[in-house]
Amino acid sequence: MAEALLQVQDLYKWYPIKGGLLGRTNGFVKAVDGATLSAEKGETLGVVGESGCGKTTLGRTALRLTQPTKGQILFDGQDITSLKGRKLKPLRRRMQIVFQDPYASLDPRQTVRSALTEPMRIHGLAKGRAEAERKALDLISKVGLNPDHLARYPHEFSGGQRQRIAVARALAVSPDFIVLDEPTSSLDVSVQSQILSLLKALQKDLDLTYMFISHNLAVVRQVCNRIAVMYLGRVVEMAETESLFRSPKHPYTKALLASVPIPDPKKRTELAVLEGDVPSPVNIPPGCRFRPRCEFATGRCAEVSPPMKEVRPGQRIECLYDIDFATRKKTEL
């Protein structure tokens, strides 16, 4: 097994809901509620799930953009769970993030040149203007834009170009690890594939590790080596991409995959419909959190919170049973 660059152990991120007479805490939004996963050096780890499943919070907490409530985050062997202030700065150089909305993630009053050189200034990575300029030129060509784009402002670019700038800015500090938070979901399909190809190429050239957060299973299938499926703040299944898509083991993964329409009318089948909505992360059902929507749920599911277990080499699920979906036969794990 390859070396893990990022390890997230039993991570919790609860946001308090304030209210009441004295502003006391009435409850928590349990955005991340005991998630465990790891990203190995050089791989692309996909994190998928529906809105509100905590995938974005997980990404941000892993980068220490927020303070986790509980749990442990190891980056390259170092425990970074409770680093604060200045101690985080060296970490910021090694970890970066690319956001969903490239326009909003760029300061509208900053030229591309300034956006690219600012991180270098912050971390003292370029000696003098000339070197910064040279590095900026290098970056801009790396992401497929022209040198004369450096003098422009974000609003002068198309969506795809803006995302290229955001990627270039992330690369400005030569990081090892980049969280890609829905990097293509605000883009058009024909442009989406350009960005995906760019990200793949950059990973190869610069030996990057990606955490690719997405709700789009089709995209995830094309770019990720391994995938973590999240549901209500927990990773419910983790597996190599191909085994996950060929034979998902968690009933949620199974339902999720079956509800994606396939762009081929010949393969038109009745979409499997998972009834109900995703429950709110405030009132998480006890026991297995997927139980209320699960067609295989038993009495035990309400009582026991299933631990993560390996069903097959490299494929782990948080479910009490190993279910054969064809025969609906359950084997206790």
Add this chain to the structure above:
Amino acid sequence: MKLYEYVLRRLALLVFVLLALAALIFYITRGLLPPAYALTQYVTPRMTSAERLILAQNLGVATSSCPSYAAFATSAKGCIVPLWGQFFGWLKTVLSGNWGYTVLPGYVAGTETTWNVFWVRFPYTAELAIGGTILTIAIAIPLGIVSATHANKAPDHASRVVAISGYSIPQFWFGYILQVVFVLYVALNGRGLLPVGGPLPTSCAICFANPGSVVTRTGFPVIDAILSGNFPYFWDSIVGLILPTVTLALTTIGALTRILRSSMVDALHQDYILLARSKGLRDRVVVYRHALRNALLPAITIAGLILAFLLGGVVVIEYVFDFPGVGQAAVLASTSFDLNFLELYVLVTAVIIVLTNLVVDVLYAKLDPRIRY
């Protein structure tokens, strides 16, 4: 959180704000002046030095160990209670309703209390402010709606000019202009059409100038006239309010119109308006049911600010129109150094504004289902 809990919390905050404001006002009117000033409105001319010392001690300004009034008056060491201690003494005194004797011109020294003077004058101001509020709402809301529904067309430009001119006009000047106009140029049989001074006009073409028999029960001229069944007096009180309220409302009409216009324009560009139109609803329904409900929300939140505008405006209006309310007295109080009157005025105004804001916030919560306390 329940609504009553929210109200309780807001009331606690309100008490805090009023206390802090009291401290600020106390600091300005007492802390910045020599301690002997504190006695000004409590002494009577015939008081002896010994009595004055006792008074100073009772008011919590002089220490109990202070040997003589002379020592107190010269701020001798150990004679003066520290400022924060004075504050509590002051608070105790004024909260019991003891605001001393008025030193306003027109009153014999040491005969009439500040408290009485304030409350006799207050109803006049209240009528003026209420009239101003009604006029503001009655004009500003339709104007704002017309402006927004005809955004960037002639009616919008016209209403923009009216609104901006409204809050660019010096109120004191406009008051005089109205007087000039209604005395010199708009007159019937040599008498100005509308009364230009005081709540009870004596020379105007359309008023009766007949105070008649009115029993003062509430202190509010209009209400007392109704209670006494004296129609001429009622009519005169109303007519007397016209010019002052128009002048008063001028500034606030502009402010409210502009805010309503912008929130309405904003609402009209929202997606839910497109949906409402796509449903084939009539324009009237789209504008009033769908847009206005949403647009009113930001507009009513500034009600507190508007009220502060109005209550500040009365000072000028009453001065210009020789209107016997508290605002006119404030200017007099400043020249005659009646600090207690000003303190009382500030605190009463603050209570009104803060309570209004509370009511507005509760109303907001009622109108906007998204807000849950």
Add this chain to the structure above:
Amino acid sequence: MTSQASVQRGSDHEVVLEVKGLKVSFHTYLGEVKALDGVDFEVKRGEVLGLVGESGCGKTVTALAIGGLLSDNAKVEAGQILLEGKDLLKETKDELRQTRLREVSFVFQDPMTFINPVLSVGSQIAEILESDKGFQAELVEYRIAELARAESKAGLTPAEVEEKRSLEGLKDKKLSKRSLRRLAKLRTLDYMRTVRLPDPERVYNMYPFELSGGMRQRVMIAMALVRRPKVLLADEITTALDVTVQAQVLRLLADLRGKIDASVVLITHDLGVVSEICDRVVVMYAGNVVEIADVEELFANPMHPYTQGLLASIPRPDVFTKEIKSISGSVPNLISPPSGCRFHPRCPKRFERCPLVKPPLIEVEPGHRVACLLYGG
């Protein structure tokens, strides 16, 4: 639902809505945005037509033009929009409003911003029925029919018998405001059930923020269906939804098509959704229709280079593609659109004539039309 039975797809080729040579431009500070440059397509009775393309291709503008809902700075330069033969572009403002009320209804994307936040969702459905006298007779008949159905099934309570009798007396008379409200609410509740909103009585009085995205989308669909339109324009209705909820809504649409007599125009950029429920597809690019075909035909045999590129660039959930293909360049700016074929700057198969001639939409195979010079024109 209605007495008219479902119309089977494809069995009837009657055209309900026809858009002919529609040209729309927007006046902006930067210049004239030529948003639609001659859009032609037709909607057949009972079909689900997919209108696909990337952002800025003019899908939404087309839909808004059909409903007469374009913003003030828009101008229809040319064309016809024929709804059962009558030209909607020639209608007055009020006639258009009536058309939206009775014949063409909309469902928009992201219902969070589209449903009025301060009004209860039920009232926002019922207000449609209350807003027009035209619905009165229909509401009464509808209720009588409902009572009659209940009578034949399980019999009526005495109160219901009384209600039916009084309604029959009311048939041609003006309803009181109260009974109009009541009937509108009953019909609303019925349609809320149709779109499978759970516990309609409770949801009726709820506010949009209290509902999940899927429920809000159902509310919007109920709003569109309650007046029994001839055409339902659904603009990106699944875009803001999670996949599992999207699947629910698609399932609902599939189930509804047997029950409603409306033709559906499904505007989307998601080819997966198109292949899932559409009968025919119109592909748009930069304000032009570039290809129209039956859904199987289009996916099996895309003719226009843009359609080919688009199909190649969508990542598929069912297979792993080693190399992700894409169309080079980006969507053109429509203030100064490319001359001739608007796709030519990005087209891998362009030749000399492409920048010179605007390709007409020609039928290459029966039912399969393409606007590309490779196929003539």
Add this chain to the structure above:
Amino acid sequence: MESKAGAEEAPKSGAMADLRYSLHLMSRNKLVLAGSVLAAGTILVALLAHVIVPASATVDDRAIRICWNNSLINWHIPSINVCPRPLPLGTDAYGRNLLLMIILAVPLDLSIALEIVASAVVIGLVFGSIAGYAGGIVDEAILRVTDIFFAVPGILLAIVLMTVLGRTIPNLTLAVLITWWPLYVRLIRSQVLSEKERPYVEALRAMGAGRFRILFRHVVPNSIYPLIVQSTLDIGSVILTVSTLVFLGFAPSNIATGQTPELGSLTSQGSQYIFSAPWLIIFPGLTILIISLGFNLLGDGLRDVFDPRLRR
């Protein structure tokens, strides 16, 4: 909406284009144009006042006090004094040329207003950005302090202050400033709050940028437009407030009586002669109206020009 997207794709070239677009929006709006002309005119008059008006103009000439000699306006007042020589706006109670007195008053009012607004902006920037960015207890404390000032009409608080501090011009400036700064704290705070939630701020944090860099290099500059709008509008409002206070007598006696010209005091001086010499009131007040209107029109127009919702 797609129509908007279409507009967005248009070619632009940097900050200059942004500025050009702003100017275009401004020039298209006639009211803004009028406002800019008035505001610029006011500033010009203020700068040149002491050049235009000879020092001798302030000397009293009791012989020609309160007279009118401008055939364009007939006041229809029976016993009006006719000046021996033509004077465009007649003379005041000290027999001085009223037009020149008004011109002389403009720089005083404008400089007081500018001082107040500039100080309020600085205080607002400091405390508003601290409150907005720090949040928590600091924010709460600053907010509660501003609450106190929002509970009193500004003019009333200014009167109390002037009563105690004494009637001088610095005290007048201070009194108005004290009632004005909380507005800016609130404005900047809410701007900073909404700005700091924008994803680019999180991107900057992820990049390792420090709090001060984020706040002063990015967040504050991005919050500047509403500040420009508000301060332009406030120049108009502050001139009104200042002249009102002077009118009510809250200024040193030489100013309050109109001896040293100020717009409010000139009006106040005329109030005694309201029915016999209305020009004494009309023209100084009209000047206040025009100046205030200029800045208000400009500010109101700038709000439209800078409004991101309308710029899309």
